[in-house]
Amino acid sequence: MIAPRAELIAVLRQFNPWWGGSRVPELPPWRRAAFREVETWLTAPPAPRALLLSGARQVGKTTILLQAVEELLAKGVPPTSILYATFDHPLLKLIGLDGLLRLWKEYEPAEREVEYVLLDEIQYAKDWQTWIKHQVRFEPKRRIAVTGSATPLIVEGQESGPGRWHTVRLAPLSFFEYLQIKKLPTPKLPDVASLRELFSWTPERFERVGALGADLVGPFQDYLIRGGFPQIAQIESIPVAQKLLREDIVDKVLKRDMTALYGVRRVLELEQTFLYLCLHDGGLLDVQELCRSLEVKKPTAMNFIELLEHTHLIYRLRPFGYGKEILRGKQKIYLADPAIAPSVLLRGKALLEDAAALGLAVETAFFKHVYTRYYAQSIGFSYWRGGPKNQEVDIIADVNGRLVPFEVKHRPEVTPKMLAGLTAFCSERKVSEAYVITREPDDIGLLRLSTTGVETTAVKVPAPLACYWLGKSEILATKLEQED
Numbered sequence: 001m002i003a004p005r006a007e008l009i010a011v012l013r014q015f016n017p018w019w020g021g022s023r024v025p026e027l028p029p030w031r032r033a034a035f036r037e038v039e040t041w042l043t044a045p046p047a048p049r050a051l052l053l054s055g056a057r058q059v060g061k062t063t064i065l066l067q068a069v070e071e072l073l074a075k076g077v078p079p080t081s082i083l084y085a086t087f088d089h090p091l092l093k094l095i096g097l098d099g100l101l102r103l104w105k106e107y108e109p110a111e112r113e114v115e116y117v118l119l120d121e122i123q124y125a126k127d128w129q130t131w132i133k134h135q136v137r138f139e140p141k142r143r144i145a146v147t148g149s150a151t152p153l154i155v156e157g158q159e160s161g162p163g164r165w166h167t168v169r170l171a172p173l174s175f176f177e178y179l180q181i182k183k184l185p186t187p188k189l190p191d192v193a194s195l196r197e198l199f200s201w202t203p204e205r206f207e208r209v210g211a212l213g214a215d216l217v218g219p220f221q222d223y224l225i226r227g228g229f230p231q232i233a234q235i236e237s238i239p240v241a242q243k244l245l246r247e248d249i250v251d252k253v254l255k256r257d258m259t260a261l262y263g264v265r266r267v268l269e270l271e272q273t274f275l276y277l278c279l280h281d282g283g284l285l286d287v288q289e290l291c292r293s294l295e296v297k298k299p300t301a302m303n304f305i306e307l308l309e310h311t312h313l314i315y316r317l318r319p320f321g322y323g324k325e326i327l328r329g330k331q332k333i334y335l336a337d338p339a340i341a342p343s344v345l346l347r348g349k350a351l352l353e354d355a356a357a358l359g360l361a362v363e364t365a366f367f368k369h370v371y372t373r374y375y376a377q378s379i380g381f382s383y384w385r386g387g388p389k390n391q392e393v394d395i396i397a398d399v400n401g402r403l404v405p406f407e408v409k410h411r412p413e414v415t416p417k418m419l420a421g422l423t424a425f426c427s428e429r430k431v432s433e434a435y436v437i438t439r440e441p442d443d444i445g446l447l448r449l450s451t452t453g454v455e456t457t458a459v460k461v462p463a464p465l466a467c468y469w470l471g472k473s474e475i476l477a478t479k480l481e482q483e484d
Contacts, residue, residue, distance in 0.1 A: 003091050008103055011091055018079040019108070024070045027063060028230075030180050033475040034170050035064050039071055041166060042116060042143050050132050050144035052122075055170030056312035056336055057249045057257075058229045061147040062086070064170070065118045068145065072116060080108040086120035093124050097131045115142045122146035123261055133164040150257045150311045171372040172228030172337040174471025175220060175365070175464065181230060184219050187212040192469040195435060198459045199446070206445040209465070214441040216464035221352055224361045227339025228368075242343035250274070250344060253311045262307055269296050273304045277314060277333050278341040282360040282367075284330040284385075305333075312336055315371065320382040320396045332383045338365040359410035362463045366408055366437050367395055369470040374399075384425050391421030403429055408437040414460060416449060423449045426456040434458040437466050 013019060034053070041051040053061050069082055083104050087093050092100060101117075117135075122128045128146070135144055146165075179186050189212055192198065198206075226233045226241050229249060235241040254271055258264040272294050277285075285305075291298050308314045313336050319329030335341055338361040342351045351357055371381060380398040384405070385391070395406040407422045414436055416423070422434055426449060436447065438460050449456040461469075 003094070005103075005106070008091060008095065009107055011089060012083075012085065012103060012107065015085050015089075016079075016083065018069070018073055018082065021079075024066055024073070027067055027070060028181065030177075031067060032060060032064065032170075032173075032177060034168055035067055037168050038064055038068050038145060042068055042072065042145055043075070045143060047166070048136060048140060050136055050146065050165040052165045052167045053145065053147045053170055054167055054312070055147075055149065056172065056229075057149045057252055058231060059149075059170050059172055059312075060230045061149070061170055062120055063230070065120065065145060065147060069116075069118065077114075077116065078112065080110070081112045081114065082116045082118070084118045084120075087124040088121045097125050097128065113141065115139075117142055117144045119144070119146045121149065123148045123150050136164045150253070150261050169372075169375065171368060173230060173233060174228065174369055174372065174474065175223050175467040176469075176471030176475070178223050178226075178228060178233060179219060179468075181234065182219075185215075186468075187215045189213070189465070189468065191472065193473050195459070195461065195466065195469065196433070198461065199433060199457065201446075203445060207442075210442045210444040210462070213444070213462055213465045213468075216468060217441060220464035220467070224338045224358070224365060225342060225349060225351055227337045227343070229337070229339075238348055242339070242346075242348065245339060245343040250313070250340065253313060257311055258307060264304075264307065266300070269294065269300065270304050270307075272296075273301060274308060274313070275344065277305075277308070278335065278344045280333065281335045281341045282363045283333065285333050286330060313340070315367065317367075317381055317383050317395070320384040320393075329385070334364050334367050337368065338362070355410075359408070362410045362437070362439075363394060363408040365467055366406070366463055369467045370395065370397065370406065373470045373474050384421075386428070387421065387424035389420070391424050393421050393425045396425075403431050404433070404435070405431060406435045406437060408463070410437075410439045410463065412440060413443055414438050414447075416447065419447075419449060419458070422458065423451055423456070427451040427453060430454045432456055435466075436460045437463050439463065441465075 018024060038051060038053060053064060055061055065084065069084060072082055073079060085092050085100055095103065132144065135142055173181065189209060225238055227245060229245060232241050232244050235244065254274060255267055258270060259267065264270055273290070276290055276294060287298055287301060291301055309316055315334040315336065317332040317334065321329070342348065351361060374397065382396045384393040384396050393405045394408050397404040405422055405425055407419060409418055419436065425431065426434055430453060432454055434449065434456060436458050438444070439462065441462050444460055444462055447458045447460055449458055
């Protein structure tokens with residue numbers, strides 16, 4: 001054995017204090033929307049599959065696993081039937097997955113009706129994909145949930161191993177969740193399960209809700225600066241919070257995960273590529289310019305961008321269209337959280353004084369919210385650029401063939417003249433409903449666009465309200481699915 005058995009058992013007992021009658025380490029009382037899905041797959045799995053909880057570093061994956069352990073114990077599951085371990089630990093990484101299970105069996109050899117195996121940072125375990133497939137196939141009594149902050153097999157169009165695991169993507173905190181963990185007071189706003197409900201609202205209701213939404217402006221700006229990583233968001237000092245975000249999330253991914261998992265050797269060039277993306281957050285990616293500026297070859301740059309996406313630091317939006325329109329068009333890049341760019345660029349509160357940078361942070365935050373809320377429904381997202389003046393629409397969602405455009409206008413007052421791109425897209429594609437994400441709390445309500453061939457109504461929603469509703473509706477939707 002690589003290490004003395006007693007030492008390995010001591011490591012496992014440290015990770016599993018409930019084996020000796022102790023409680024789960026103190027956990028936050030609030031639970032994220034993803035917790036309910038994890039709990040369902042452990043207690044009453046809809047299909048014979050493992051569960052992969054995927055997300056960036058420090059996004060709260062371990063907390064959710066331990067909360068699941070807490071829930072299992074509360075339901076009467078025998079403590080020794082639950083195994084938790086993390087492959088961040090060097091000894092466990094050395095003994096591997098099968099060695100870990102053998103050690104568990106040696107410690108507690110009794111047969112169990114159902115076994116629960118919860119493993120953190122599975123990407124550091126050798127041949128983990130094959131191991132999971134074999135476990136699911138040959139060990140039906142074993143329920144497995146694993147986490148990964150860098151998951152090479154999760155690519156577009158492949159959200160689960162071939163019939164072997166179900167993937168839950170965990171994004172940074174939504175604005176609604178941020179308010180909950182910070183214990184900030186919130187106005188008594190009506191619940192909105194879908195932003196589409198707003199098309200039926202009266203002007204009087206818009207006015208009342210807009211007045212209430214004014215109380216969200218300050219917390220929303222704070223959210224943009226601190227970000228949605230749970231532990232970091234709760235740190236009072238903004239400079240310290242941003243420093244930890246750089247060190248704990250960005251630096252560890254770029255300097256550790258990329259080398260260990262993907263064999264990246266040119267770390268400096270990778271850092272420079274990520275810095276370039278931070279400077280162009282929410283913008284179109286000009287690969288030729290990136291290559292000229294950083295003096296890297298195009299295949300290298302594109303490989304870096306793909307790896308950054310796999311490690312959950314960026315999202316990529318392709319242009320709306322088909323065939324050559326997509327292949328020739330530029331991609332649009334969003335960072336995984338609006339606070340990443342200010343933290344990396346050492347902006348601090350100065351972000352709030354830079355109108356252009358603040359507008360991009362708001363667009364990044366909104367995209368993260370709408371993507372997180374609806375990605376599980378296989379909704380495609382893109383952006384549009386076209387028309388006689390090469391106009392643009394920030395985000396296009398394809399909901400089962402129904403096109404839903406979103407335009408983010410973080411300006412004092414949004415008028416129809418500012419929405420030429422949105423108007424052109426709706427005219428061209430015969431879209432009757434659109435959304436405009438605004439800045440001011442009172443810039444809310446319905447707006448008729450001057451489209452041709454179709455009557456188009458846009459609903460204006462202030463960014464803090466839009467993000468609040470999208471975050472809360474994710475939790476409400478998860479509760480309803482669990483009740484069903």
